[in-house]
Amino acid sequence: MKNKLKGFVEHFKPHKKLFILDFSSAFLMAMIDLVFPIFTRRIIDVELPNKNYKFFLVLIGILIILQIFRAIFAYIVTYYGHKMGVNIRYDMRNKLFRHLQKLSLSYYDNEKTGTIMSRVMGDLEILSELAHHGPEDLFIIVVTFIGSFILMFNLNITLTLVVFTILPFYIYFVVKENKKMKKAFKKYRVVAAEVNSHLEDSIAGIRVVKAFGNEKDSTHKFDKHNKNVADTLMKAFEPISRLTSVTGLYSGGIQILILVLGGSMVIKGEMTIGILVAFLLFVNRFLDPIKRLISFLEMFQQGMVGYERYSEVMAIDPDIKDNKGAIELEDVRGNIKFKDVSFSYDDGEKVLENFNLEIKEGEKVALVGPSGAGKSTICSLLPRFYDVTSGSIEIDGINVKEITQNSLRKNIGIVQQDVYLFHGTIEENIELGKIGASRDEIIKAAEMANALEFINELSEGFDTVVGERGIKLSGGQKQRISIARIFLKNPKILILDEATSALDNQTERYIQESLEKLSEGRTTLTIAHRLTTIKNSDKIVYLDKDGIQEYGTHDVLIENQGKYEKLYRGISG
Ligand SMILES: Nc1ncnc2c1ncn2[C@@H]1O[C@H](COP(=O)(O)OP(=O)(O)OP(=O)(O)O)[C@@H](O)[C@H]1O
Ligand SMILES: [Mg+2]
Structure with a gap:
């Protein structure tokens, strides 16, 4: 886990500036939130009883200015924080794709296309959210907790101790439910990849399905996978629901506790009304980080599972690598x-x-x-x-x-029975033999491959787009395109x-x-x-x-x- 986290943190390095901007704004936002109850207390306990309108207005003025700043910081956090997350995911996807291109054929012999696809797309999806909210939320939670503890402690020691003593019970509960959530999400990722690969397989093989009239069977199999995904996901929502419900109970309970204890202190003259109100506001400020904590944990679990699967693929070494000091093959004779x-x-x-x-x-x-x-x-x-x-x-x-x-x-030029045409024009497909070849070279190659005639008969000639699998061309035509590629490659x-x-x-x-x-x-x-x-x-x-x-x-x-x-x-x- 430690290593994984370390690996994940690595990805933030290129985005240091965004990270600092995001964090300092988040910090200032949390500070402004903490100041609010303090000002309120001052107004209630000092300015109002003394009918000190001037100071009252000054304090309100400061609060308004702070709120405006808070709004600006909130914009920065949301926009630039997401920018950082999106950038990190962008980098990771590119790295993953580059890595996939390097992996040897033996990897592809053993992996299903759909599984690979869900790794590149699905698993990294949530990571951008995690990359943004993860560290930031954790930071805000810590700042708010420490900050409010200090401020509350200054206002009333007994009440603060009571509030913070029941906190560990709650945290214990969160950690416990969290473990269950992680297990569920891990399983979910696996079955989600399965449904993906079934989908990919049945679309690629749709002709076989139809030719044998197997639509029903195929649908039935999909339904089984799909149901599995739904059931597994619901398993994750059990701990999430318990967390949400208990958090509500906890925050409501704590407010009642403050009203009871604080209220009796006020009656006994041991505490001012302003402090009581400030406490209630502080506790309300707690709710937000606690809610954040839960959504953070949910995201963290999902994101880390995704990251784990990402790292697994990245850790696979290509079986075939260039030797150190490998030479460029030039002027080949062909022995x-x-x-x-x-x-x-x-x-x-x-x-x-x-x-x-x-x-x-x-x-x-x-x-x-x-x-x-x-x-x-x-x-x-x-x-x-x-x-x-x-x-x-x-x-x-x-x-x-x-x-x-x-x-x-x-x-080495290879012509096989099974020709793969990429989605794109005929010209682009021939050009694969020599990227950057001129139109003339491509026409020449097509001519040598006996392909020019049929290409010219197509309404858009070399600009004709061939389907994902070149389905719109006949077997012989596809074969001639593959031969033209080799002529071009020479x-x-x-x-x-x-x-x-x-x-x-x-x-x-x-x-x-x-x-x-x-x-x-x-x-x-x-x-x-x-x-x-x-x-x-x-x-x-x-x-x-x-x-x-x-x-x-x-x-x-x-x-x-x-x-x-x-x-x-x-x-x-
Ligand atoms: N990617 C692979 N992974 C594992 N085993 C393989 C793989 N490709 C081929 N084989 C196995 O290697 C053996 C030789 O296969 P190969 O494709 O070389 O035969 P071939 O002589 O070309 O046959 P054909 O005339 O049918 O094309 C077969 O037993 C096959 O099952
Ligand atoms: Mg063969």
């Missing part, structure tokens, strides 16, 4: 070497064992073999989406671990992972043509189920669960009459 590579994903089962493969500059190599053999895995190891468990991968004789991730990936090494397998024959031929153009002068690693597309490769590697089984040109492998030959005959009839 690739897998040396005794073994690899397993987190769950431990070995996907590759002692895998060896050498690809010379400019060579076209195809990987074929049954599903699950590890072909795509090999391709994700080269750009270091995952790190090899043992062995090494070299590009032009340099271990990929010694190269900065950025320059490594700049030199990498020396190319990975084509079943780039054409989801397309019909006609489109496939069309795309095959642009892929061939793309692979000219580049080292190319192709994975294909349709063996017709890789027949002309320089080398074909047949891979299954036990590793490389066959290796050679198409003609040699056919002559060998091994697994490749069987596969080839099977497919081409």
Whole structure:
């Protein structure tokens, strides 16, 4: 907890000026509030009985001026205090996003999108309120309590002691309820993230839901999550309600106590009426900080739980980091070497064992073999989406671990079956291959990818906005956009992972043509189920669960009459 708080405090440092402005204004406000009962007492006990109109008016005048100042301070506290809170949340969100961009793919393999979203948005939501009100409220509460204790003590010792003796009981109660509240809010955050991720999942998969007519089931599942959220939240309102109710009782009770004790003192002539009124006013001033204390605690719990979840993500180290002294990969020729590579994903089962493969500059190599053999895995190891468990991968004789991730990936172009188009125009989507490319370069790339024709047929051409998932384009069209990206990127090494397998024959031929153009002068690693597309490769590697089984040109492998030959005959009839 201490560390967490320390971490949270760190975030205030860049906003020191706002912090000081907010705090000094809050302090002055609290002071003005404390002065009020003192003035009232003076008026009742001294000026009124003496019919001293002049002083009476002077005191009232001062009170009016103080109230005007108080109003100005209140504005500053609300506006600039919130500004500080909003700024802090802004910083934290940016930091979190930057961190998420750095995290390795293995993190995303294991986290649900909705959960991540609720971390970035939901968990940090309340933090801006906490960042503002938290320290300020705590400060005001302390100042008001200490200030009023001193002032009240000066007016009447007995009465002050009575008021402050029953305070610890109340604080004990608050602390106890507070613990329950924290537990409830923590659980709430978890289930809220669950409902988020269910929502995200069912929207992303809406086509599947509809295709199977599963709307009812999906709604039912959502209802279950939603109900869970509602129930959990209500658990938090139990202690909150008890706190509110007991606080009311406490403040009402204390006022009655003062009236009874103070009143009898007045009757006995031990205390003036002015002091009694001042006490009542002081106690009323208490109510405000006590109310603040409760809303502060509520916010503090929620905010700290959110902060905890924020820190959890921030504490995750990317699995894959640039080595110290990692070099920039420049003037790549495109020699690739897998040396005794073994690899397993987190769950431990070995996907590759002692895998060896050498690809010379400019060579076209195809990987074929049954599903699950590890072909795509090999391709994700080269750009270091995952790190090899043992062995090494070299590009032009340099271990990929010694190269900065950025320059490594700049030199590798990947075309996959599953194309992701971002929400934006076609131009923006192609430009991802080389941020800042000119319109001419983009048109040229589209032309090379055989995409120019269909883009020009669209009513807004390159400015056509494609949906969140590029839903308004056909599979082949999306594929051509992804190829245009690579033309623009112009990498020396190319990975084509079943780039054409989801397309019909006609489109496939069309795309095959642009892929061939793309692979000219580049080292190319192709994975294909349709063996017709890789027949002309320089080398074909047949891979299954036990590793490389066959290796050679198409003609040699056919002559060998091994697994490749069987596969080839099977497919081409
Ligand atoms: N992100 C991942 N996390 C954990 N295991 C994975 C992951 N991706 C793939 N695997 C597992 O690794 C093995 C190899 O998968 P890979 O995708 O490399 O096969 P593939 O040869 O490309 O198959 P296909 O021809 O069907 O595309 C499979 O058993 C798969 O379940
Ligand atoms: Mg695959």
